[in-house]
Amino acid sequence: MSNDMQEFKELLAEVADLNGAIAVLGWDQQTYMPTGGAETRGEQLGTLAKLSHDKLTHPRVGELAAKLAAHGFADPDSDDARLVKVVLRDYEKAKKVTSAWVSEYAQVTTIAQDAWVAARHESNFSKFQPHLEKVIAMRQEYAEFFKPYDHIYDPLLDDFEPGLKTSEVQQIFAVLREEQVKLIRAIAARPQVDNSFLKTYYDIEKQKAFGMEVIKLFGYNFNMGRQDLAAHPFSTTFGYGDVRITTRFLDDDGASGLFSSMHESGHAMYEQGISEKLRRSSLFTGASMAIHESQSRMWENLVGRSRDFWTFFYPKFQAAFPSQLGNVSLETFYKGINRVQPSLIRVEADEATYNLHVMLRLEIEIALLEGSIKVQDLPAYWNSKMQEYLGVTPKNDAQGVLQDVHWSSGYVGYFPTYALGNLVSVQLWEKIQEQMPDLSSQIRAGQFGELLGWLRTNIHQHGCKYEPQEMVMKVSGSRITPEPYIRYLKKKYSEIYGL
Amino acid sequence: MSNDMQEFKELLAEVADLNGAIAVLGWDQQTYMPTGGAETRGEQLGTLAKLSHDKLTHPRVGELAAKLAAHGFADPDSDDARLVKVVLRDYEKAKKVTSAWVSEYAQVTTIAQDAWVAARHESNFSKFQPHLEKVIAMRQEYAEFFKPYDHIYDPLLDDFEPGLKTSEVQQIFAVLREEQVKLIRAIAARPQVDNSFLKTYYDIEKQKAFGMEVIKLFGYNFNMGRQDLAAHPFSTTFGYGDVRITTRFLDDDGASGLFSSMHESGHAMYEQGISEKLRRSSLFTGASMAIHESQSRMWENLVGRSRDFWTFFYPKFQAAFPSQLGNVSLETFYKGINRVQPSLIRVEADEATYNLHVMLRLEIEIALLEGSIKVQDLPAYWNSKMQEYLGVTPKNDAQGVLQDVHWSSGYVGYFPTYALGNLVSVQLWEKIQEQMPDLSSQIRAGQFGELLGWLRTNIHQHGCKYEPQEMVMKVSGSRITPEPYIRYLKKKYSEIYGL
Numbered sequence: 001m002s003n004d005m006q007e008f009k010e011l012l013a014e015v016a017d018l019n020g021a022i023a024v025l026g027w028d029q030q031t032y033m034p035t036g037g038a039e040t041r042g043e044q045l046g047t048l049a050k051l052s053h054d055k056l057t058h059p060r061v062g063e064l065a066a067k068l069a070a071h072g073f074a075d076p077d078s079d080d081a082r083l084v085k086v087v088l089r090d091y092e093k094a095k096k097v098t099s100a101w102v103s104e105y106a107q108v109t110t111i112a113q114d115a116w117v118a119a120r121h122e123s124n125f126s127k128f129q130p131h132l133e134k135v136i137a138m139r140q141e142y143a144e145f146f147k148p149y150d151h152i153y154d155p156l157l158d159d160f161e162p163g164l165k166t167s168e169v170q171q172i173f174a175v176l177r178e179e180q181v182k183l184i185r186a187i188a189a190r191p192q193v194d195n196s197f198l199k200t201y202y203d204i205e206k207q208k209a210f211g212m213e214v215i216k217l218f219g220y221n222f223n224m225g226r227q228d229l230a231a232h233p234f235s236t237t238f239g240y241g242d243v244r245i246t247t248r249f250l251d252d253d254g255a256s257g258l259f260s261s262m263h264e265s266g267h268a269m270y271e272q273g274i275s276e277k278l279r280r281s282s283l284f285t286g287a288s289m290a291i292h293e294s295q296s297r298m299w300e301n302l303v304g305r306s307r308d309f310w311t312f313f314y315p316k317f318q319a320a321f322p323s324q325l326g327n328v329s330l331e332t333f334y335k336g337i338n339r340v341q342p343s344l345i346r347v348e349a350d351e352a353t354y355n356l357h358v359m360l361r362l363e364i365e366i367a368l369l370e371g372s373i374k375v376q377d378l379p380a381y382w383n384s385k386m387q388e389y390l391g392v393t394p395k396n397d398a399q400g401v402l403q404d405v406h407w408s409s410g411y412v413g414y415f416p417t418y419a420l421g422n423l424v425s426v427q428l429w430e431k432i433q434e435q436m437p438d439l440s441s442q443i444r445a446g447q448f449g450e451l452l453g454w455l456r457t458n459i460h461q462h463g464c465k466y467e468p469q470e471m472v473m474k475v476s477g478s479r480i481t482p483e484p485y486i487r488y489l490k491k492k493y494s495e496i497y498g499l
Numbered sequence: 500m501s502n503d504m505q506e507f508k509e510l511l512a513e514v515a516d517l518n519g520a521i522a523v524l525g526w527d528q529q530t531y532m533p534t535g536g537a538e539t540r541g542e543q544l545g546t547l548a549k550l551s552h553d554k555l556t557h558p559r560v561g562e563l564a565a566k567l568a569a570h571g572f573a574d575p576d577s578d579d580a581r582l583v584k585v586v587l588r589d590y591e592k593a594k595k596v597t598s599a600w601v602s603e604y605a606q607v608t609t610i611a612q613d614a615w616v617a618a619r620h621e622s623n624f625s626k627f628q629p630h631l632e633k634v635i636a637m638r639q640e641y642a643e644f645f646k647p648y649d650h651i652y653d654p655l656l657d658d659f660e661p662g663l664k665t666s667e668v669q670q671i672f673a674v675l676r677e678e679q680v681k682l683i684r685a686i687a688a689r690p691q692v693d694n695s696f697l698k699t700y701y702d703i704e705k706q707k708a709f710g711m712e713v714i715k716l717f718g719y720n721f722n723m724g725r726q727d728l729a730a731h732p733f734s735t736t737f738g739y740g741d742v743r744i745t746t747r748f749l750d751d752d753g754a755s756g757l758f759s760s761m762h763e764s765g766h767a768m769y770e771q772g773i774s775e776k777l778r779r780s781s782l783f784t785g786a787s788m789a790i791h792e793s794q795s796r797m798w799e800n801l802v803g804r805s806r807d808f809w810t811f812f813y814p815k816f817q818a819a820f821p822s823q824l825g826n827v828s829l830e831t832f833y834k835g836i837n838r839v840q841p842s843l844i845r846v847e848a849d850e851a852t853y854n855l856h857v858m859l860r861l862e863i864e865i866a867l868l869e870g871s872i873k874v875q876d877l878p879a880y881w882n883s884k885m886q887e888y889l890g891v892t893p894k895n896d897a898q899g900v901l902q903d904v905h906w907s908s909g910y911v912g913y914f915p916t917y918a919l920g921n922l923v924s925v926q927l928w929e930k931i932q933e934q935m936p937d938l939s940s941q942i943r944a945g946q947f948g949e950l951l952g953w954l955r956t957n958i959h960q961h962g963c964k965y966e967p968q969e970m971v972m973k974v975s976g977s978r979i980t981p982e983p984y985i986r987y988l989k990k991k992y993s994e995i996y997g998l
């Protein structure tokens with residue numbers, strides 16, 4: 001069988017190379033590309049996406065995968081056995097989609113991203129509307145390729161969260177929504193904590209330097225990555241040895257950019273930790289977006305917004321910003337960065353309200369796909385849902401429906417994974433606390449090596465060998481479940497707000 | 500025929516998209532890529548180069564080209580007619596080369612570039628030697644694909660300078676060498692001009708700002724490009740609307756970075772000026788490297804090192820650097836930036852000695868390809884040739900044999916085009932002076948629009964529709980010839996040095 005396996009891997013290595021090239025072009029598009037390059041970039045990404053799709057769906061790939069699967073493996077959990085399984089799954093899915101659709105979709109979303117940047121800049125939804133209409137129409141077409149389905153959202157969700165169904169997400173969200181709304185109401189009844197010391201001038205170069213120090217200590221490897229600025233922070237993997245992050249800093253907010261850097265470093269450390277043995281293969285990626293988000297949210301929140309973390313870092317942060325923080329105690333600072341306040345922007349939301357932003361987006365995406373609302377009605381619909389979920393109304397579309405890059409990139413089906421990632425992060429965290437009883441004191445000492453090592457061993461190294469629910473089960477002992485996260489929120493905020 | 504033409508163009512558009520993606524990956528590699536990404540990048544570039552080659556050499560491309568050529572065109576100079584002609588030429592050439600070679604070559608040169616950066620940094624040739632051996636061996640293999648040839652160097656030269664033969668270059672260089680050596684000796688007998696005011700501290704940010712102002716006034720369009728820093732400055736085209744340059748500044752040299760920026764902007768304005776009608780086609784590139792170099796050297800030298808240019812810019816430059824230049828007159832400055840002094844580094848060489856650096860490289864490349872010297876003997880050989888051509892000896896390999904990126908990129912056969920570009924620049928310049936009698940006064944007024952317009956009309960817009968010699972003939976009335984350049988050098992330096 002070894003010749004077949006070698007041929008199989010070589011075919012997939014070409015797919016990996018094309019996908020890596022796509023990542024480079026996408027990164028450049030969002031960091032450095034001049035505006036005049038957008039149309040050309042769309043054509044290039046269209047061609048590369050089509051080639052990648054054609055290569056993955058080449059009959060020889062299916063033939064070899066079937067042959068190798070039929071032959072079987074001594075160890076069904078070996079890298080090779082799992083590679084065949086994952087490729088068969090991806091192959092069957094990709095074969096249902098036409099390469100013409102793939103190519104057009106890449107072009108449409110490339111141009112839509114550019115339109116979104118301009119529309120958001122001017123806070124002018126109408127500039128983005130025709131592009132979003134095209135994206136939604138294409139996502140509907142995409143779902144059609146997978147008929148019959150239980151729910152039109154299932155095929156979209158499955159791309160980001162293999163194996164998960166819309167109905168299961170909705171069940172989880174129903175529990176979560178009730179509990180989080182109850183918690184927020186309880187918090188609203190208590191005196192608010194102060195965070196005005198964060199909302200003042202913070203020099204951007206100093207923020208950047210502090211953020212770099214933090215993520216270096218976390219373990220993000222700058223020899224295998226770099227950090228640049230982008231309108232919407234993201235992490236991207238070009239391949240083994242090159243996993244990059246982007247961030248942005250606001251000069252009137254001392255913490256926003258820092259948490260964004262921590263968040264993206266969590267994503268990037270995940271992919272930097274995938275075993276070199278899996279390089280250039282279809283297993284060289286995260287298991288799913290929820291697993292990914294469990295890593296980014298863990299570093300951002302469970303580590304970065306903890307009292308332990310700031311016990312170590314606050315004196316340094318205070319020293320970097322003496323005029324802003326000289327008279328602010330650690331305790332006041334800790335409460336300030338954890339202030340709960342229903343607000344407009346998802347990426348700025350606190351932990352207690354964050355998931356509500358996500359649930360609102362899921363509801364909207366389903367309504368758009370089912371056709372129960374039209375894209376042109378989206379700004380009004382968005383604002384009414386913001387009122388319903390969070391009791392706030394955006395002043396303009398830039399702070400409302402235009403705030404996220406996702407739809408312009410075609411990522412409809414992606415948002416639920418953010419909330420699921422929160423849940424998984426605490427499921428893992430409870431397990432880590434069991435196995436590392438001194439986790440807390442390590443963090444208070446600015447030591448993250450053992451934590452990162454645990455994640456490398458249990459999560460990172462495997463790439464996408466295991467399906468997300470399988471991996472969560474393997475590591476935490478249950479499927480994705482809301483209870484640990486609810487427990488975590490209640491404990492943390494009861495203490496902060498004296499509930 | 501219109502269906503055939505459309506299919507033909509669509510096939511070539513994919514090749515153009517792949518080549519554009521290769522350019523993006525190459526640019527990133529030389530500007531921002533972390534060291535850990537080199538191996539992966541090599542694999543990606545290998546796959547993309549192989550795909551591009553496979554697509555260009557697909558039998559359908561040859562079939563369609565032959566069919567379209569046989570059918571003929573009402574206007575043999577129409578874009579379509581020329582496209583078919585150029586593709587037939589490229590197709591026939593590419594078909595001779597195996598795609599395995601292409602893929603390996605891309606990988607070898609990607610890794611060699613990284614090795615070169617490290618070797619140059621440490622001034623340690625032995626680190627680069629095994630990579631260069633591989634590159635030379637592969638360039639020899641490449642030439643073999645084109646047997647029979649008159650000269651082993653011909654197939655390599657032809658890639659950069661379509662249609663030109665080594666023997667013609669050697670004839671031109673023989674005339675040029677004699678005249679330039681005579682000129683340099685005459686200059687050496689005269690009192691040297693002062694340029695010490697350039698070799699002092701110049702703030703890099705201020706240099707950058709001044710350079711940006713200059714190339715913007717030249718007409719480089721930052722909406723369709725950008726400037727970044729790189730170890731070895733270059734210009735690169737991702738496609739229509741995105742033509743980038745890189746530069747570097749030295750804090751102990753006031754002019755080096757500026758001239759480098761002007762030079763690269765000349766290349767980039769050429770490609771920014773190619774007609775949009777030719778976008779995504781095989782004609783969307785410069786006619787040859789010599790034509791390219793005629794543009795870069797024109798902006799760098801004929802414009803940028805002229806008294807007219809500095810009549811306008813010197814007061815601004817002086818104002819930016821008052822402590823360095825406050826007491827330096829325009830005349831002294833003009834002479835200083837045109838100081839003739841045999842030296843070690845090609846890209847820093849003055850106009851009177853520059854071509855000698857090139858001739859030396861041609862001689863070395865031919866010796867390596869013919870096998871009359873070995874790579875391991877190169878540092879010693881290089882140093883002896885430097886003594887022979889220029890009377891100077893490098894202190895170390897970084898200032899000697901390791902100074903240029905070209906060989907690490909596989910660009911063996913490229914160097915002669917630098918000298919040929921100098922010749923062409925003056926052939927064109929004489930024609931421009933005829934047709935724009937007030938050229939001189941326009942430059943003295945900081946106006947470059949008409950000059951750029953002339954270049955756009957006569958050179959840029961055509962892309963590579965015309966072969967280089969055909970284009971030089973069309974515009975200047977003769978093939979590439981050394982006399983105008985020799986005339987130019989003699990006139991300029993007789994005046995500066997009072998010969």
